[in-house]
C-alpha cells in the first residue's frame with residue numbers, strides 16, 4: 592500500500608551539488624521562504640564518509656552501563672508508558688499541522704541552547720545534566736575525534752528540538768524519548784514493547800498490520816516517525832541550515848533506536864536510507880557515550896562553536912547571528 596498521507600519530506604539529495612567547505616553555494620529560490628533565507632543540502636563527500644570509520648569513540652568506556660531500561664527508575668518507565676499510549680497517527684497528523692501553521696519563537700542557536708538549560712529529560716536513564724551540557728559534550732567528543740565541522744555542529748544542535756517542550760508540547764511524551772513509526776505495527780524492537788496496549792492504534796486493523804499504511808521499500812522520507820524533538824528539528828534544519836543530508840539524517844533518526852541499533856523496520860528502507868543509516872550509526876556513540884564525559888564550560892567553548900553556527904546557519908543581511916524561526 593502506498594503512504595496514505597503527504598508528510599512533505601522530499602529527497603533533496605539528488606538535486607543539489609555539494610556546497611561545503613569552500614565549494615560554491617548554489618543559489619536557489621523557494622516559493623515559501625524568501626530567496627536569501629533558503630539554503631540547501633547535499634550529501635557528504637566520499638572523504639568525509641570515509642572518516643566515519645577511522646576512529647572509534649572512546650574504546651575504553653564501559654558501554655554496558657548505558658540504556659539499561661529494565662533497571663531504570665519509575666520516572667523513565669512512566670514516561671514511556673505515557674508516550675507509547677499517546678503517540679497515535681491522529682496525534683501525529685495534528686502535531687505536524689500545528690508545526691506547519693505557526694512560528695513558535697524566534698531566537699539564535701545559542702539562545703536556544705541557553706533556554707534548554709532548564710530542561711531535564713525524563714526519558715533519559717543516563718544523564719540528569721541540563722541539555723546545554725549534553726549538547727556540548729556530544730560536540731566536543733566529535734571534535735576530539737577529528738570529524739568534519741558539520742558533524743561537530745550536528746552534535747551541538749541535535750537535541751535543540753527539545754525546545755518544543757516550552758511551546759507546543761503536551762508534556763515530555765511528545766518531545767523526548769526514543770522514536771518509532773506510527774501507522775504500522777509497533778515492533779518488538781521498541782523499548783518496553785508491552786506498553787502499547789492502551790494505544791488505540793494497536794487495535795486498528797490497518798495500523799496494527801506489519802506494514803500498515805506503508806509499503807516495503809517506500810523509503811523513510813515517507814514514514815511518519817513519532818512526533819518529538821527529532822522530527823521538529825529536522826524540519827527546521829532542512830529549511831534554515833546548509834547542513835548536508837547526513838547531518839539531517841543524524842538529527843531526524845538519532846532517537847530511532849529500534850531501527851539504527853535494534854535492527855527493526857528494515858523493510859521500509861530504500862537505497863538512500865542505507866547510506867543514511869551509516870551516518871546515523873556513526874553519530875550515535877557520540878550522543879550516547881559522551882553523557883559520562885566531564886562537564887563542559889559553555890563560556891569557554893562559545894567562541895569556537897559560534898564560528899560553526901555561523902557557517903551552517905548563515906546570518907542574513909543585517910544579522911550578526913542567524914535568527915531561527917522555531
Ligand SMILES: O[C@H]1[C@H](O)[C@@H](O)[C@H](O)[C@@H](O)[C@H]1O
Pocket residue numbers: 712714715716750767768769770845846847848
Ligand atoms: O532519553 C533519550 C533522550 O530523550 C534523547 O534525546 C533521545 O535522542 C534518545 O533517543 C532517548 O532515549
Ligand SMILES: [Fe+2]
Pocket residue numbers: 749750820845846
Ligand atoms: Fe535526542
Ligand SMILES: [Fe+2]
Pocket residue numbers: 725749750878
Ligand atoms: Fe542527545
